[in-house]
Amino acid sequence: MKKKTCIHRALAENDTIMSEYQKAINRNYKRWERYNMHSGDKKKGKDISYDEYCEWMKRLLDSKQKFYSGDITKEKFLSVIKELDK
Secondary structure: OOOOOHHHHHHHHHHHHHHHHHHHHHHHHHHHHHHHHOOOOOOOOOOOOHHHHHHHHHHHHHHHHHHHHOOOOHHHHHHHHOHHHO
């Protein structure tokens, strides 16, 4: 079995992070979709409003850019990815 080089490990780690990124986008979009389908403005469970979704997406895209440019750590980027899961 070949040993992974540092580059291979970094790429595999980025794949994992980007997988979490994409899952979070889909999950939170579904939360907004459920909220949008409800009659009235009452949230149920982890539903989010359109404004909440848009604000999170702005932070997420900004964090993604900063992560790839090296301005923030992987942990900070993951915290933004998962911030609506709380």
